Amino acid sequence: MSNDVVIDCLQYNNWDRELFRKTRDGGVDVVHVTVSYWEDLRETLLNISRWHRHFIHNADLIVPIKSAADVAEAKRTGRLGIVFGFQNCSPINDDLGLVQILHELGARFMQLSYNNQSLLATGCYEEDDPGITRFGRQVIQEMNRVGMVIDMSHSAERSTLHAMELSTRPIAITHANPDFFHPALRNKSTTVLKALGETGGMLGLSLYPFHLKNGSACTLKSFCQMIEETVEIIGIDQLGIGSDLCQNWGYDTLEWMRSGRWTFVADHGEGSAEDPSWPDQPSWFRSSDDMPNIKSGLEQRGFSAEDINKVMGNNWLRFFHESFGAAN
Amino acid sequence: MSNDVVIDCLQYNNWDRELFRKTRDGGVDVVHVTVSYWEDLRETLLNISRWHRHFIHNADLIVPIKSAADVAEAKRTGRLGIVFGFQNCSPINDDLGLVQILHELGARFMQLSYNNQSLLATGCYEEDDPGITRFGRQVIQEMNRVGMVIDMSHSAERSTLHAMELSTRPIAITHANPDFFHPALRNKSTTVLKALGETGGMLGLSLYPFHLKNGSACTLKSFCQMIEETVEIIGIDQLGIGSDLCQNWGYDTLEWMRSGRWTFVADHGEGSAEDPSWPDQPSWFRSSDDMPNIKSGLEQRGFSAEDINKVMGNNWLRFFHESFGAAN
Numbered sequence: 339m340s341n342d343v344v345i346d347c348l349q350y351n352n353w354d355r356e357l358f359r360k361t362r363d364g365g366v367d368v369v370h371v372t373v374s375y376w377e378d379l380r381e382t383l384l385n386i387s388r389w390h391r392h393f394i395h396n397a398d399l400i401v402p403i404k405s406a407a408d409v410a411e412a413k414r415t416g417r418l419g420i421v422f423g424f425q426n427c428s429p430i431n432d433d434l435g436l437v438q439i440l441h442e443l444g445a446r447f448m449q450l451s452y453n454n455q456s457l458l459a460t461g462c463y464e465e466d467d468p469g470i471t472r473f474g475r476q477v478i479q480e481m482n483r484v485g486m487v488i489d490m491s492h493s494a495e496r497s498t499l500h501a502m503e504l505s506t507r508p509i510a511i512t513h514a515n516p517d518f519f520h521p522a523l524r525n526k527s528t529t530v531l532k533a534l535g536e537t538g539g540m541l542g543l544s545l546y547p548f549h550l551k552n553g554s555a556c557t558l559k560s561f562c563q564m565i566e567e568t569v570e571i572i573g574i575d576q577l578g579i580g581s582d583l584c585q586n587w588g589y590d591t592l593e594w595m596r597s598g599r600w601t602f603v604a605d606h607g608e609g610s611a612e613d614p615s616w617p618d619q620p621s622w623f624r625s626s627d628d629m630p631n632i633k634s635g636l637e638q639r640g641f642s643a644e645d646i647n648k649v650m651g652n653n654w655l656r657f658f659h660e661s662f663g664a665a666n
Numbered sequence: 667m668s669n670d671v672v673i674d675c676l677q678y679n680n681w682d683r684e685l686f687r688k689t690r691d692g693g694v695d696v697v698h699v700t701v702s703y704w705e706d707l708r709e710t711l712l713n714i715s716r717w718h719r720h721f722i723h724n725a726d727l728i729v730p731i732k733s734a735a736d737v738a739e740a741k742r743t744g745r746l747g748i749v750f751g752f753q754n755c756s757p758i759n760d761d762l763g764l765v766q767i768l769h770e771l772g773a774r775f776m777q778l779s780y781n782n783q784s785l786l787a788t789g790c791y792e793e794d795d796p797g798i799t800r801f802g803r804q805v806i807q808e809m810n811r812v813g814m815v816i817d818m819s820h821s822a823e824r825s826t827l828h829a830m831e832l833s834t835r836p837i838a839i840t841h842a843n844p845d846f847f848h849p850a851l852r853n854k855s856t857t858v859l860k861a862l863g864e865t866g867g868m869l870g871l872s873l874y875p876f877h878l879k880n881g882s883a884c885t886l887k888s889f890c891q892m893i894e895e896t897v898e899i900i901g902i903d904q905l906g907i908g909s910d911l912c913q914n915w916g917y918d919t920l921e922w923m924r925s926g927r928w929t930f931v932a933d934h935g936e937g938s939a940e941d942p943s944w945p946d947q948p949s950w951f952r953s954s955d956d957m958p959n960i961k962s963g964l965e966q967r968g969f970s971a972e973d974i975n976k977v978m979g980n981n982w983l984r985f986f987h988e989s990f991g992a993a994n
Contacts, residue, residue: 383707383763383764383767387764387767388763390763433712435711435716438715438718439718442770443767
């Protein structure tokens with residue numbers, strides 16, 4: 339058995355047994371799943387409890403990942419490894435002590451803000467970004483201490499650069515693309531990517547149509563060309579996949595993702611009032627089954643087998659190894 | 667270094683660095699501490715978080731115990747091992763999923779009721795005891811599954827017997843005495859003790875004056891004679907110490923223990939309106955330093971060294987080994 343792993347460092351699905359099986363059979367070894375967006379502590383514990391039931395009822399298919407060592411064990415037993423993450427800091431409420439508590443319960447990634455201003459940082463849809471807050475600085479320090487990765491996927495630029503400056507450990511942008519590829523507010527500037535690379539951080543490339551050039555019509559060739567150009571900026575060791583695949587959900591979940599409880603008026607996020615619904619995935623990346631297409635696309639662009647395996651998961655595994663344990 | 671351990675399976679103290687040091691220097695290897703009485707989930711997480719700060723600021727003195735193996739490591743490094751427990755089921759609110767979550771956070775003992783009727787079982791001060799509730803049966807099953815010990819110290823008789831019947835794993839009464847020694851509502855009948863012994867459960871003997879013959883004036887000799895008689899009922903392998911030492915607290919904490927939020931009128935519990943305050947400890951057991959006195963008392967009664975070590979901690983260690991892991 340090879341030591342190479344395939345890791346998708348962000349999927350947000352309505353998981354069931356069939357989807358666990360499909361994802362595993364599609365060749366994905368580990369997936370970073372979203373436990374909470376807007377949920378507070380109490381709701382997050384309900385979500386974690388739901389995951390505990392998944393682990394019991396699907397013990398033959400999935401296994402929790404709390405350390406890089408758990409990945410090898412997942413692979414050895416042919417099960418899909420599950421890493422918990424939060425897309426917002428709402429799970430910690432206003433309580434610094436909850437960082438360690440949620441880390442003990444398995445959380446390994448937490449975004450400091452999700453689109454909007456949070457208690458910690460600014461989101462990418464706010465007009466102005468004053469950077470990391472007083473509470474945010476404490477939380478960054480605590481996340482560094484326990485081994486919870488700072489994820490700035492949905493954060494604004496100044497906060498993102500500020501987080502890298504304050505964090506003593508490399509941070510991640512688990513699911514976003516460079517904005518030279520497609521100028522969405524969710525995509526990242528070359529300044530951010532350079533700083534991310536220089537600080538040993540990781541970028542997970544997104545397959546969510548709103549982050550792609552030409553959206554759902556984006557071609558595999560164009561996606562792989564973007565990867566090639568991104569390597570020039572950030573380096574081959576700092577790139578992975580964070581597909582942002584959202585499967586098995588109805589429109590109500592999209593509304594929840596976008597509007598949470600913070601607005602009574604529909605917020606269309608990256609969509610529009612004319613076309614508010616889930617976007618169609620590009621034909622070459624409809625589900626985890628299509629991971630090999632990215633591999634093929636990179637082969638065709640002349641990437642070495644070693645570099646392809648880095649992007650497909652080995653880089654994330656190294657990053658897990660460096661990031662999930664307590665600081666020395 | 668000997669393999670014998672000294673375990674006090676219940677203390678409720680206002681812990682600080684000095685008390686950690688005194689307890690450890692007094693020769694106690696492990697103490698089961700009370701994290702919550704009436705606290706709900708949110709308050710319990712605040713208490714756990716306070717313990718996390720204790721572990722950081724006193725890393726040279728204390729270490730969390732989540733398994734029997736951790737006890738050996740605590741002893742090897744000369745630190746006091748801390749086992750988390752709850753004296754009530756309030757930390758799980760009405761949510762079965764919180765059993766596993768709190769177990770992951772370190773809770774290894776939970777009482778099903780504390781003096782009053784709870785959602786799970788009846789407390790020892792209620793007039794009538796209908797036994798384990800519908801929710802209680804589910805919680806017992808779940809505690810059995812994850813490895814959280816059912817503690818019936820403050821529960822009523824029928825509920826206690828019912829819990830032993832329903833539980834597939836041995837239960838504990840971490841801190842109480844036989845009622846033949848002193849007929850307090852908190853002490854246990856011979857029927858309960860017999861059933862406890864027959865099901866492999868453990869009794870932790872209490873040094874709290876309200877559980878002692880002649881209260882604060884109880885003699886060491888009389889206490890050790892009680893142990894001898896209790897061995898006849900429950901067997902030498904099922905006995906340990908659960909001193910119920912309460913140190914460094916003011917009267918407000920005693921009020922909280924007794925009245926929680928369930929009454930606006932002072933409830934004097936085992937005390938009385940005439941003498942509502944903390945009782946004085948017997949002269950031969952004022953703090954953990956006095957553990958050796960019990961050892962001497964048992965020696966004088968002719969207990970073998972092996973049996974004394976069983977009562978002082980080896981039995982609890984065996985019980986931890988059998989009880990703290992997930993069910994097969």
